[in-house]
Amino acid sequence: MMNDRRRRRGLTLIEVLVVVLMLALLIGLLLPWIVRARQQARRTQSKNQLKQLGLALHNYHDNYLMFQMGSTVDSHGRTHHSWIGRSLNYILGDGGRRYSSINFNYPWDDLQNMLLFKTRLPDLYVPDVGEATDARGFGTSHYAANSQVLGVNTCLKIQDITDGLANTILAGECRDNFVAWGGPNNTRDPARGIRGPTTFGHPFGDGVQFLMADGTVRWFASNVDPRILKPLSTPAAGDKVVGSE
DSSP: OHHHHHHHHHHHHHHHHHHHHHHHHHHHHHHHHHHHHHHHHHHHHHHHHHHHHHHHHHHHHHHHSSOOOSEEEOTTSOEEEEHHHHTHHHHSTTHHHHHHTOOTTSOTTSTTTHHHHTOOOGGGSOTTOOOOBOTTSOBEESEEEETTTSOBTOOOOGGGOTTOGGGSEEEEEBOSOOEETTSTTOEEOGGGOSSSTTSBOOTTSSEEEEEETTSOEEEEETTOOHHHHHHHHOSSSOOOOTTOO
């Protein structure tokens, strides 16, 4: 009788070990799928947010017949406002209220504007990226504009983009070194590639999503040929994308 009890107890322990091993195997098989699904969900949400930024930029253009300036600098070299600050009422549902509180006669980080620009705007964050403020407490953006399209103290019109809207990058994801969304240095040059610390790049992927000037969003791998990015970075250089006729 005692031996039978020990035998049954031993079989139970073996069965438990088998179940644990099977669960571990199952988790090991499912984990890569879960990681890929989460990466795809992040990418999809970021893509949708880029599309919303594109819509905001085009709505601004419809109203003012030109795109926003990437940044404004006064005659004394003081930086004032960014393209996001100037299009805030098109980005957020309550943006009109927040936009009206900006005093454009003063820089974005002046005491007159500081409280507003320390606001965190979730629509400007790539999902699961923790960095939401900079060292001074200002809300950051995980997206930046193409500095060759939204430049310093310059406004381009759609008709100025003679290389074609579908062939011109308007904005994109940033891998790191995020800056304040209200700061006038929230632009980067796509022609520099997507591997460096101050270039474009998806925070969780080996590549980047770019918002094109026609409102579409395209994915580029990190090993994309520079001869492709360079013509896509310029709005009116007359250069051709590699592989296009």
